[in-house]
Amino acid sequence: MSVQLDAQGNLRHLLTTEGLPRELLTRILDTAGSFSGVIGKSVKKVPLLRGRTIINLFFEPSTRTRTTFELAAQRLSADVLNIDVASSSTSKGESLLDMLRNLEAMQCDAFVVRHADSGAAEFIARHAAPGVAVVNAGDGRHAHPTQALLDAFTIRHEKGALEPLTIAIVGDILHSRVARSQIHALRGLGAGEIRAIAPRTLQPRGIEQLGVRLYEDMDAGLEGADVVIMLRLQRERMRGALLPSEGEFFSRYGLTEQRLERTHPQAIVMHPGPVNRGVELDPRVADGPRSVILQQVTNGIAVRMAVMSMVLGGQGEAAPASIEEVAG
Amino acid sequence: MSRLTIHGGRVVDPESGRDEVADLHIGDGRVLAIGPAPDGFAAEARLDAAGQLVIPGLVDLAARLREPGATRKGGIIPEARAAAGGGVTTLLQPPDTSPVTDTPSVVELIHSRAQSADGARVRPLGALTQGLAGERLAEMAALRDAGCPAMADGGRPVTNGLVLRRALEYAATFSLPVVLTPEDPDLAAGGHVHDGETATRLGLPSQPAATETAALARILAIAEESGTPVHLGRLSTARGVEMVAAAQQARLPVTADVAIHQLLFTEHDCAGYDTRAHVRPPLRSSADRDRLRRGVADGTLQAVCSDHQPHDPDAKDCPFADSEPGISGVDTLLALTLRLVDEGLLSVPEAIRRVTAGPARALGLEAGTLAPGAAADVAVVDPRARWRVTPESLRSRGHNTLLTGWDLAGTVTATVVGGRTVHVR
Numbered sequence: 001m002s003v004q005l006d007a008q009g010n011l012r013h014l015l016t017t018e019g020l021p022r023e024l025l026t027r028i029l030d031t032a033g034s035f036s037g038v039i040g041k042s043v044k045k046v047p048l049l050r051g052r053t054i055i056n057l058f059f060e061p062s063t064r065t066r067t068t069f070e071l072a073a074q075r076l077s078a079d080v081l082n083i084d085v086a087s088s089s090t091s092k093g094e095s096l097l098d099m100l101r102n103l104e105a106m107q108c109d110a111f112v113v114r115h116a117d118s119g120a121a122e123f124i125a126r127h128a129a130p131g132v133a134v135v136n137a138g139d140g141r142h143a144h145p146t147q148a149l150l151d152a153f154t155i156r157h158e159k160g161a162l163e164p165l166t167i168a169i170v171g172d173i174l175h176s177r178v179a180r181s182q183i184h185a186l187r188g189l190g191a192g193e194i195r196a197i198a199p200r201t202l203q204p205r206g207i208e209q210l211g212v213r214l215y216e217d218m219d220a221g222l223e224g225a226d227v228v229i230m231l232r233l234q235r236e237r238m239r240g241a242l243l244p245s246e247g248e249f250f251s252r253y254g255l256t257e258q259r260l261e262r263t264h265p266q267a268i269v270m271h272p273g274p275v276n277r278g279v280e281l282d283p284r285v286a287d288g289p290r291s292v293i294l295q296q297v298t299n300g301i302a303v304r305m306a307v308m309s310m311v312l313g314g315q316g317e318a319a320p321a322s323i324e325e326v327a328g
Numbered sequence: 329m330s331r332l333t334i335h336g337g338r339v340v341d342p343e344s345g346r347d348e349v350a351d352l353h354i355g356d357g358r359v360l361a362i363g364p365a366p367d368g369f370a371a372e373a374r375l376d377a378a379g380q381l382v383i384p385g386l387v388d389l390a391a392r393l394r395e396p397g398a399t400r401k402g403g404i405i406p407e408a409r410a411a412a413g414g415g416v417t418t419l420l421q422p423p424d425t426s427p428v429t430d431t432p433s434v435v436e437l438i439h440s441r442a443q444s445a446d447g448a449r450v451r452p453l454g455a456l457t458q459g460l461a462g463e464r465l466a467e468m469a470a471l472r473d474a475g476c477p478a479m480a481d482g483g484r485p486v487t488n489g490l491v492l493r494r495a496l497e498y499a500a501t502f503s504l505p506v507v508l509t510p511e512d513p514d515l516a517a518g519g520h521v522h523d524g525e526t527a528t529r530l531g532l533p534s535q536p537a538a539t540e541t542a543a544l545a546r547i548l549a550i551a552e553e554s555g556t557p558v559h560l561g562r563l564s565t566a567r568g569v570e571m572v573a574a575a576q577q578a579r580l581p582v583t584a585d586v587a588i589h590q591l592l593f594t595e596h597d598c599a600g601y602d603t604r605a606h607v608r609p610p611l612r613s614s615a616d617r618d619r620l621r622r623g624v625a626d627g628t629l630q631a632v633c634s635d636h637q638p639h640d641p642d643a644k645d646c647p648f649a650d651s652e653p654g655i656s657g658v659d660t661l662l663a664l665t666l667r668l669v670d671e672g673l674l675s676v677p678e679a680i681r682r683v684t685a686g687p688a689r690a691l692g693l694e695a696g697t698l699a700p701g702a703a704a705d706v707a708v709v710d711p712r713a714r715w716r717v718t719p720e721s722l723r724s725r726g727h728n729t730l731l732t733g734w735d736l737a738g739t740v741t742a743t744v745v746g747g748r749t750v751h752v753r
Contacts, residue, residue: 018529066434096646117647118531119601138650142531205534206525 003125011310013125013134016143017185024186031306032299039302048309057061058137059115061224064273064297065137067148069112071234072304078312086321097127104129110312111135117172118142118177134303135309141177143305147272148181150303152189153226154296158268162191166264168221169212170197171231171253171280174204174242176273188209196219197254202244218253222262229265229270230255230280246279256282259291267293269307329749331355331369337377340676341384352382354704357747361700367532373748375742377529377708381676384684385417385448385705385743389507389585390561391636391658393419393450395751396437397426400401402638402725404438408447411636411658412751415707415740416448417532418688419636419658422507424482430455430466430540432474439475446750448743449705452508453480456495462486465495477557478691480507483608485543487513496556505691509561509608510543510568511609517600520649522612526595532648537565537616539611546570548575548582558580558691562635564590564609566619583690584621584628584656587635589655593730603644604730607635612660612692623674624682627746631687634661638726657728659717663736666711670737681705706744713739 004013004020011024038046050134054073057067064084073080085099103111110133113121118140125134138144159165167186173179173196186194186199187210196203196212208214224226230319243249255269269281269290277283286293334352339362341347348360353360353369358457360366391411394402411419421438423429429438429452442450454471457478458464470481479499485508486492499506519535521527527534544560548571551558563569563586575582587606594614597605605611623629637654644651661683669679688696695705717719717731 042517095642095652115647118648118650120647121648122601133431140531180529180531205536206528209525210528217691 003122011307013174014145014307015121015134015136017124017145017148017181017188018143020185020188022188022190024148025152025185028149028303028306028310029156031310032149032153032302035305036299036302039298044075045077046075047077048314049073049076049312052110052312052318053079054083054112055103055108056080057082057103057114059084060118060138060280062114062137064116067302068181068297068300069137072301074309075301076309077307078256078308096123100124104132109133110308112137116140127130135307135311139178141175141180144177145181145239146184146300146304146307147178148185149307150296150300151182151229151270151272152185153303154270154301157290157299159226162186162189164179164192165228165282166193166224167191167193167227168197168225169219169229169231169328170221170255171201172233172237173198173207173231174202175234175237180210182229183210184282194222194231195225197253199243218259219262222259223252225263226267228255228263228267228271231270233276233280244310250279254278254282255281255285255289257284260285270296273279273297277324293312330357331372332744332749333365333371333377334377334382334706335341337382337708338736339382339698340677343685344636344699345699346698347677350678351732352536352698352706352720354706354747357364357704358478358499359698359700359702359704362698369410372544373749375708377555379710380741381709383680383707383709384459384597384696384698385550385707386662386683387687387693388416388636388658388661389631389633389687389691390422390587391416391419391634392480392638393421393520393655395425395441396434400640401643404441404735405445405447406638406660406725407638408442408445408450411448412660412743413723413740413744414660415662415709416658417705417707417743417745418449418451419692420451420453420477420691422482423453423480424460424484427459428455428482429453430458430460430471433472435471435476436472436553447745449745451475451477452480453482454749455479456481456499461487462470462491465498468499468504472502472504475527477693478505478507480561481509483509485511485513486511489514489546491676492547493550493554496551496554497557497697500556505557505559507559508547508564510540510547512539514541515539515542520610520653520672521598521608522595522610524595524613526598530598530601532549533692534695535610537567540565540568541571544571548580551582552580555581557583562587562609563620563623563629564616566616567637569619569623573623573662575629583630585631585633585687586624586629588632588657588661589635589730591621591624591632591668592664598648599731601648603646603648604655604728604731606644606648606651606653607655608653623675624668629691630682632665632682633672634658634688636689636724638724639728641727644728655730656724656728657720660731660736662707662709662740663738666738667736668741695733703743706746707740710741712737715739
């Protein structure tokens with residue numbers, strides 16, 4: 001935990017939402033709020049990171065996450081380099097550490113990292129040169145902190161304060177870095193009640209100890225929920241004998257209009273994307289009035305701008321003023 | 329040097345029940361007498377052991393020296409010397425070398441290297457099946473004649489029940505004990521850590537305790553019918569200890585050991601993706617650790633081993649799932665065993681027994697005792713002399729230990745193997 005904070009408690013890297021103080025979480029969301037104003041303007045750039053170089057280092061394929069990181073960096077006027085490692089390097093026997101050293105020799109300021117191994121971002125952060133920031137864009141099953149923060153941002157935007165809210169996270173909790181980061185972030189922000197809904201094969205052992213109530217029956221778990229977060233179900237789960245079929249999963253854990261009636265009448269529906277229509281989410285719900293899935297994507301840019309500006313020196317408070325000046 | 333007297337130490341030989349301050353006289357590679365020197369004995373050399381423990385040299389049931397196969401990590405000569413520096417005089421190397429120890433020629437290679445090491449005695453465990461593939465029986469009789477004291481699965485469990493049954497029966501024909509490490513590879517499913525809270529927090533693929541217990545139940549059922557003595561290596565679960573205890577109560581010829589790190593650490597030591605805590609089987613819950621400790625105390629687990637697995641730095645300097653399992657342990661086995669005494673778990677003689685006569689009897693080895701006539705394999709230990717674990721203080725080429733920075737009590741001041749002093753400090 002201490003790896004990502006400096007001695008003053010400022011964000012040096014963003015690796016996980018676990019252990020982030022409430023004040024810092026709030027500051028990230030507030031900073032994102034000021035950036036979301038910029039995004040609406042016709043000139044969508046601020047010069048906050050002019051002259052800085054950010055490398056998107058993706059060891060796993062990703063379109064949306066990488067694109068929003070790239071957009072966020074560009075809107076902060078940073079130079080961005082995309083390295084798609086899945087198709088380039090470690091297959092040549094280059095170790096992660098060697099690769100990192102080579103990239104650092106190119107004098108970059110930050111790495112945005114996605115990797116299939118849990119802990120990979122922390123590993124890179126521990127080995128990075130001083131002053132080089134690391135933002136975790138997803139490591140194995142461990143963490144996806146910017147996704148969790150943009151979800152929290154979206155919830156706060158749609159619902160206001162988190163304290164009175166009941167938030168249900170549904171689906172493949174076991175393999176989900178998104179769920180883990182959401183639980184830590186939402187708990188850190190003081191959310192009222194967090195529920196995890198999943199069949200036993202998709203529950204990580206001891207998940208209750210992270211501060212969630214576990215439900216195996218979806219109808220019971222949705223009762224009175226203010227926010228429903230559906231997780232993506234990877235198709236390969238059927239091969240690992242975790243589930244019998246997509247159809248059976250949908251019948252028990254898919255979110256339909258009928259099931260949605262159990263929630264609070266103003267409940268919102270979220271999904272980190274990309275949605276498997278008809279597997280975890282009925283298309284009518286995905287495209288329905290309660291869905292804020294596209295707002296999540298938009299908010300993702302502002303949240304990632306906030307995170308990148310903070311790890312690269314601005315700690316939030318000063319940023320909004322300078323933005324108004326340029327964007328106004 | 330053929331005649332040596334170790335003078336004035338506290339001689340603790342659990343097997344003979346001896347625990348007294350006495351002189352130990354050695355000649356022709358054997359223990360001649362404890363107490364007054366035999367008639368006509370004139371020592372050519374003396375070791376002063378006043379205030380120190382004089383114990384049988386340690387018998388380590390699992391130490392991978394990395395040769396043949398992975399000499400960037402270790403090697404027979406450096407690791408056998410490191411073991412001697414840690415008071416180990418006999419070590420058993422599992423057969424998962426490269427090439428696998430499944431032919432007499434590999435055994436001979438190991439023996440010849442070990443001979444020039446001038447360190448601990450190296451006893452290669454023979455592969456139970458050819459190439460450890462779990463399909464065809466290895467030439468056990470030839471391996472025994474070449475010097476293998478027992479056969480082993482080398483950490484690659486035999487998944488075919490019929491092959492396992494035949495292997496146990498065939499080994500029994502030649503009075504060969506069999507060392508098996510219970511692990512169900514399907515349940516292990518690539519899990520690097522225990523299926524518990526730490527795995528959930530870290531998001532690491534995990535494996536349940538049933539990985540061990542399901543395999544153990546199967547082994548016990550097959551062993552019961554074949555009547556072959558089976559030694560279960562590296563237990564990690566509370567339930568596993570209970571299953572072994574029940575089998576022993578039912579008078580099955582079953583013995584078991586535990587790696588010393590399982591008695592000290594738990595899954596929580598993997599926090600922060602500390603790859604040094606990546607071991608196989610994984611560190612489990614504190615309840616498991618506590619039951620393993622009780623199992624050592626009550627004798628269900630009659631041996632404690634180092635499970636020595638030295639690594640090069642690269643093997644641990646990577647994300648957790650990519651790192652290689654194992655801890656370098658021969659340097660610290662004795663000091664950690666004495667720590668169990670300080671913690672009130674065992675008396676000095678019982679602690680010594682778990683690393684000498686306990687493991688020796690489990691595999692029928694002529695070692696682990698100071699009875700007159702026994703091979704003169706002796707460790708002299710200053711139980712109060714403290715040392716700090718640092719890369720420099722470790723003799724093993726593997727510096728992969730969770731103990732870096734710890735101050736340990738218990739310094740080996742001399743090690744004697746077959747009457748020869750191979751280590752003096």
